[in-house]
Amino acid sequence: MLSIGEFARMAGVSVRMLRHYDRLGILVPARVDAHTGYRSYSASQLPRANQLVALKDLGFSLEQVGAMLGDGLTAGRVEALLAARRDELRAQVAQDTVRISRIEAKLRLIERGPIMSEYTEIPLPAVALVGLTAGVASIEEIEGDIGPMFDRVNGAVDAASANRVGPGVATYEVEGEGMRVVVGEQVGDAPVPAGLQRIDVAAADRAVTTRLEAPDLSGIQAAWQGLMGEVERRGLRPAGAGREVYLQTPFDGPDASGWVIDLQQPVS
Incomplete structure (x- = not known):
């Protein structure tokens, strides 16, 4: 005893x-x-x-x-309950990690104040993509969806052995109270890979653009805010889907590091 x-x-x-x-x-x-x-x-x-x-x-x-x-x-039932609780906590930790990164990005934005970037006014060419579209209700949904969408697109492109002829592109266009998101890759005249659709992004006669070069994407929202502020300062207004053109990503190869993204907003 x-x-x-x-x-x-x-x-x-x-x-x-x-x-x-x-x-x-x-x-x-x-x-x-x-x-x-x-x-x-x-x-x-x-x-x-x-x-x-x-x-x-x-x-x-x-x-x-x-x-x-x-x-x-039974011991088996306790084990199953513990495993379920573990998975629940892991999901919660993942969500909290995302929230922390957003808060840190907001704090950096507040500390830095307005970002001074170079802005250029140019016409945008039409772009033919193979990819996916999604309707989202908020920016939080975009942040959670765009990575997996690109994963699906690139997985299908690679499975079809299609050659990319240009950088990946994402577009964002307001629809009612939500937003329509397009994610795609440029493969020229190659057949559309299984599971994807052909998406034509229309040309724009006039757009204000800037370039983001950063080790991560925490500053992309601030960059878009700065771009839209510049659009307003020039007495212009958005006219169509904003584009993100991914000139470089950390996934481009063993020597790749950081992001180089052109942010492009058609205007009138």
């Missing part, structure tokens, strides 16, 4: 909590001395203690834990 202190150490809980579990009837001692009231536990009770602690860590209340243990919860 184990004393309450020894059992607490083995189970990874406090003596106070063991007494509390006893009062609730969730984990009662194997023996209680009639004269001294000392509690003793059996090593065979450790698996139940492990299940109890695991279920508590999953966020279940002690009342729920008691009911689950009373139903004869």
Whole structure:
């Protein structure tokens, strides 16, 4: 038999909590001395203690834990619940990591103030793409969708052994309260790879453009804000889908590093 202190150490809980579990009837001692009231536990009770602690860590209340243990919860079921909770926490961590990066980008934007960039006014050629389109409700959705969309497009292009004849392109155009996003690659007259569609981006007689060169994409929103500010300063207004032309990405090969992106906004 184990004393309450020894059992607490083995189970990874406090003596106070063991007494509390006893009062609730969730984990009662194997023996209680009639004269001294000392509690003793059996090593065979450790698996139940492990299940109890695991279920508590999953966020279940002690009342729920008691009911689950009373139903004869198997070790396999506890393992499945723990795995599900682990996956939930991993997803939450991933979401929080994205939120942190957005906050840091906003802080850098506030600290730096307006970005001084070079702006050029040029006509834009028509561009023929093979790619995907999506309707999104907010910029947050774009940030989560555009990477996987490019992955799908490039996977299909590579599977078809199509040769790229120009950089990848994304376009963004407001539709009602949402936005239409196009992601594509330029493959010339090659057949459209399976799963993709041909998308023609119309030429624009006039556009204001700037170039972003950065190790990551945290400053792209600030760059777009600066570009739209320049459009307004010139007394112009947006007229059509804004383009991002990916001249260089970190995925272009073993020697590639950072991003070089032309931001292009047709105007009138």
